[in-house]
Amino acid sequence: MSLLSIRDLRVRFHNRARDAVSGVSLDIGRGEIVGLVGESGSGKTVTAMSVAGLLPRKRCDCSGTILLEGTELLHADRRTLRGVQGRSIGVVFQDPLSCMDPLMKVGAQVEETLLLHTDYSKAERRRLALEALAAVELPDPERVYASWPHELSGGMRQRACIAAAVVIRPTLLLLDEPTTALDVTVQAQILSLLKKLNRESGISMLFISHNLGVIRKLCTRAAVMQEGVIVEDGDTERVFRHPTHPYTRRLIDAIPTRDGRRRSA
Numbered sequence: 001m002s003l004l005s006i007r008d009l010r011v012r013f014h015n016r017a018r019d020a021v022s023g024v025s026l027d028i029g030r031g032e033i034v035g036l037v038g039e040s041g042s043g044k045t046v047t048a049m050s051v052a053g054l055l056p057r058k059r060c061d062c063s064g065t066i067l068l069e070g071t072e073l074l075h076a077d078r079r080t081l082r083g084v085q086g087r088s089i090g091v092v093f094q095d096p097l098s099c100m101d102p103l104m105k106v107g108a109q110v111e112e113t114l115l116l117h118t119d120y121s122k123a124e125r126r127r128l129a130l131e132a133l134a135a136v137e138l139p140d141p142e143r144v145y146a147s148w149p150h151e152l153s154g155g156m157r158q159r160a161c162i163a164a165a166v167v168i169r170p171t172l173l174l175l176d177e178p179t180t181a182l183d184v185t186v187q188a189q190i191l192s193l194l195k196k197l198n199r200e201s202g203i204s205m206l207f208i209s210h211n212l213g214v215i216r217k218l219c220t221r222a223a224v225m226q227e228g229v230i231v232e233d234g235d236t237e238r239v240f241r242h243p244t245h246p247y248t249r250r251l252i253d254a255i256p257t258r259d260g261r262r263r264s265a
Contacts, residue, residue: 002027002067003204004051004172009064009074011046011055020046020060022228028172033198033205035219035236037212037251043228044208048174050074051206052091053081068172086113090165094177096157100149106133107145110164117168132163136193155186159193166197173197173205179214191218212248213255216240224248 004027011021021043028034036044049055051066053073066074068088073081085091090113093099100109110129114120120128126145133141136159149157158178165173175194179187195218197203209215215222215236222239224232224247231245243249 003030003032003069004028004206005065005067006047006051007065007067009047009050009062009066011043011050011060011062013060015059019228021050023064024225024228024230026223026230026233028204028206030171031198031202031204032221033194033207033219035215035222036206036208036225037210037215037222038225039210042225044210044225045176047225048091048176048206048208051172052089052174053085054091083117086170087117087168088170088172090168090170090173092158092161092165092173092175092178094180096154096161097149099161100157102149104149105145106147106149106152106160109149110145110160110167112164113168128167129163132167133160135166135197136160136163137189138163155182155189158182158186158190162190162193162197166201166203169201169203171204173203174208175205176208177210178207180209180211187214188217194218211255212240212251224251 006024006026009021009024010019012019024047036047038044050062051073055062062074064074065072068084073084107129110132111125114125114128130141130145133144138144138156138159144160152160179190182190198205207219219236222236223230226247232239232243232248239248240252243252
């Protein structure tokens with residue numbers, strides 16, 4: 001049985017003429033890292049936000065089913081969603097600075113899900129937050145814990161966001177373009193960190209990107225989206241080496257090589 005099972009997901013915003021997501025079906029197994037790749041506007045983020053329960057329901061119509069460990073999420077009431085958000089599902093967004101409260105110190109933000117979902121003491125929350133900051137390989141967790149978001153570099157803020165998302169040990173981590181705003185060196189460090197978290201904690205991940213090269217480095221399976229539809233889904237190396245859809249081949253050809261020439265699968 002899959003950890004996450006999406007079946008025939010359809011989402012249309014009231015101000016749009018066509019579906020943002022048109023019949024998407026996708027499974028994520030326990031401990032699996034699945035990449036969802038496609039250009040901007042292809043429906044990747046809408047799919048992830050549907051799973052996270054973050055769709056603006058008054059502004060869109062949706063149908064289909066989303067099951068997380070047997071719990072239906074797409075049509076769940078707010079109480080059910082609040083119980084899942086943060087505890088079972090962690091979310092990491094593209095821009096950590098815009099996602100962090102500039103008026104809250106980093107430690108308080110890492111502790112937030114613990115405060116909402118547990119009855120741990122203040123001392124226990126602090127201990128777990130420091131452990132999470134250390135687990136994402138931030139130097140001097142005590143200093144980071146006491147820092148304001150603007151005092152950290154972009155890469156450090158993204159690590160802090162990951163720490164906040166995993167501190168309560170969710171079963172699923174949704175990552176929406178988490179490395180796009182980072183330079184290549186820091187990007188590689190974040191990808192390595194995510195592999196380590198997956199290996200050591202068994203957390204499942206849905207990693208969203210427009211870059212198939214990044215997906216290849218991290219994910220065991222890749223699903224390719226175009227205009228709200230998954231056009232290809234399979235083992236990452238198989239998708240990369242033997243793409244069956246023309247759009248996938250175009251994405252692969254767009255990956256730059258060191259000598260600047262087009263890449264061949």
